[in-house]
Amino acid sequence: MAAKSVPELLGTPTRSGGLLYTLSSRYLFTTIFFTIFFYTMVLVTTEAAAEPTSVAYVQIRTAVLRKGPQQWSSAVAQLGYGSAVSIVNNAAEPWLVAKSESGESGYIHRSALSNQKIIFLKTATKTDLNDASMSNVVLAGKGFNEDVENIYSKNNPAADLNLIDQIEQQNSKTRTELGSFVQSGKLHGTILKSSSGRG
Amino acid sequence: MRLNQFVLRFSLILILFLISGCSLETEGRNIADTLGLRSNERFEVGESEKQNSQRLSFEAEYFLGRAAGANVLQRFKPTSSEKQNRYVQLVGSAVSANSDQPEIFGGYTFYVLEDPQPNAFSLPGGFVFITTGLLQKLNSEEELAGVLAHEISHIIHRDSLEFISQDKLGDYHTLGALAISAVSCDALSALLADQLAAAVNDLVDNLLNKGYSREKEFRADKDAAKFLNTAGYNPQAVKLALLRLESIERNSSGGLFDDHPSVEDRIAALNEITTESFDPNGEKIRTLRFHNNVN
Numbered sequence: 302m303a304a305k306s307v308p309e310l311l312g313t314p315t316r317s318g319g320l321l322y323t324l325s326s327r328y329l330f331t332t333i334f335f336t337i338f339f340y341t342m343v344l345v346t347t348e349a350a351a352e353p354t355s356v357a358y359v360q361i362r363t364a365v366l367r368k369g370p371q372q373w374s375s376a377v378a379q380l381g382y383g384s385a386v387s388i389v390n391n392a393a394e395p396w397l398v399a400k401s402e403s404g405e406s407g408y409i410h411r412s413a414l415s416n417q418k419i420i421f422l423k424t425a426t427k428t429d430l431n432d433a434s435m436s437n438v439v440l441a442g443k444g445f446n447e448d449v450e451n452i453y454s455k456n457n458p459a460a461d462l463n464l465i466d467q468i469e470q471q472n473s474k475t476r477t478e479l480g481s482f483v484q485s486g487k488l489h490g491t492i493l494k495s496s497s498g499r500g
Numbered sequence: 501m502r503l504n505q506f507v508l509r510f511s512l513i514l515i516l517f518l519i520s521g522c523s524l525e526t527e528g529r530n531i532a533d534t535l536g537l538r539s540n541e542r543f544e545v546g547e548s549e550k551q552n553s554q555r556l557s558f559e560a561e562y563f564l565g566r567a568a569g570a571n572v573l574q575r576f577k578p579t580s581s582e583k584q585n586r587y588v589q590l591v592g593s594a595v596s597a598n599s600d601q602p603e604i605f606g607g608y609t610f611y612v613l614e615d616p617q618p619n620a621f622s623l624p625g626g627f628v629f630i631t632t633g634l635l636q637k638l639n640s641e642e643e644l645a646g647v648l649a650h651e652i653s654h655i656i657h658r659d660s661l662e663f664i665s666q667d668k669l670g671d672y673h674t675l676g677a678l679a680i681s682a683v684s685c686d687a688l689s690a691l692l693a694d695q696l697a698a699a700v701n702d703l704v705d706n707l708l709n710k711g712y713s714r715e716k717e718f719r720a721d722k723d724a725a726k727f728l729n730t731a732g733y734n735p736q737a738v739k740l741a742l743l744r745l746e747s748i749e750r751n752s753s754g755g756l757f758d759d760h761p762s763v764e765d766r767i768a769a770l771n772e773i774t775t776e777s778f779d780p781n782g783e784k785i786r787t788l789r790f791h792n793n794v795n
Contacts, residue, residue: 360558361558361603361604361607362559362605362607364603371597372593372597372602410603412600412602412603439557441557442559443557443560444556444557444560444672445556445560445563445564445567445672445695445696446559446563447563449689449692449693449696450563450566450567450693450696452690452692453567453693453696453697456693456694456697457697460571460573461570461573461574462566462570464570464573464578465566465573468609468611469606469607469609471585471589472589472593472607472608472609472610472611475586475589476589476607479593479597482590482593483594485785485789486594486641486782486785486786487732487782488594488731488732488733488786489598489730489731489732
């Protein structure tokens with residue numbers, strides 16, 4: 302049996318151009334097609350993975366994951382400023398079901414969350430600041446903050462910030478009665494367990 | 501701020517830093533980024549006249565509101581009635597929970613001031629004040645809810661920040677941007693504390709002596725009706741509260757009672773309020789508890 306050329310083995314019509322011509326005329330097209338297809342799939346997958354709804358960050362001082370989509374529903378967990386949560390679903394908009402990093406799931410109002418990662422200025426490393434795109438990051442502690450308030454308070458002793466603390470604590474305590482207040486006043490909402498967190 | 505003004509202000513600040521021995525580490529970014537000249541912070545939305553004010557973070561707004569609240573309490577006496585306070589806080593919380601922004605950095609805070617002059621006003625960061633003089637003029641929980649909802653709308657839209665001069669906000673942003681590089685510099689905090697004092701004075705003085713624009717008042721009235729509707733209150737109460745105000749002597753005390761725009765115009769603008777669902781029996785119960793708690 303006569304030895305077959307490579308083009309013959311590949312089932313390609315033989316022309317004077319040999320192997321290269323054969324590849325370019327038939328298999329190169331297939332190669333290009335699959336290459337384009339492959340990169341298209343990679344791009345589509347990357348876009349899907351970058352969906353901004355998958356992770357969000359607490360943008361208030363203390364957020365509460367709750368059993369139900371009401372501000373007076375009982376608390377499952379408390380989350381500090383900047384905590385990351387995974388969004389599980391948004392079936393009860395504007396309430397979202399979210400999962401904390403420690404694994405607790407509950408309802409949280411979307412106004413408590415930001416898509417932007419929150420970096421604390423006092424503890425941010427050079428890498429944090431360099432790596433992060435500033436458009437996607439909130440720098441907690443930038444501008445008016447607790448340190449600034451302490452100096453303001455010393456410079457303005459007549460401004461009673463302790464009284465503001467007391468008023469805030471009083472409001473926080475009163476909010477725990479909100480469920481029964483709503484029920485007794487026949488206002489909207491039927492989840493009546495009192496909240497232990499801030500409203 | 502014009503460029504030459506900006507350069508002058510920045511130079512002064514820079515000199516202060518050098519004198520005070522602060523380090524100006526730029527953390528690998530160029531000085532334009534550090535100063536926020538290419539600022540792309542998170543509140544780049546809409547209305548150009550508000551762009552500066554909207555660049556305060558929620559956290560910064562909260563600390564501004566606390567300092568302004570302390571300033572307000574230097575000018576007004578706190579109420580002696582815990583019962584009144586608790587009731588106002590519950591009504592306010594029922595409304596804020598059904599507003600467009602139920603969650604705010606430090607939570608909403610409602611407080612009654614002992615003052616015969618009827619007034620209500622709000623500060624950045626969620627602080628709402630109402631005077632005993634206004635509580636006595638209102639006649640139902642729905643009307644009180646309408647007044648508080650109006651103030652909550654001003655907070656959500658950050659309306660009171662317009663009372664701080666743009667120059668002061670410009671200096672604030674310069675200092676805030678420096679905070680990125682001079683992380684733990686006490687001198688920077690001291691400069692920001694001076695900015696805070698200046699902003700508080702602007703804010704409280706103007707809030708109590710000037711009114712909001714027609715556009716902001718109409719929007720707050722409209723929002724108030726919407727929040728009441730969502731909460732289960734009778735949204736028509738916003739009109740009733742305004743009618744109540746019509747009988748109050750206007751003396752340019754600012755806040756809710758400023759006569760620009762007129763109460764008549766505001767009521768006319770609310771003609772299209774729709775009432776989706778509220779329990780009329782509930783309204784009677786609520787009116788009863790209003791009188792039990794307020795009078």
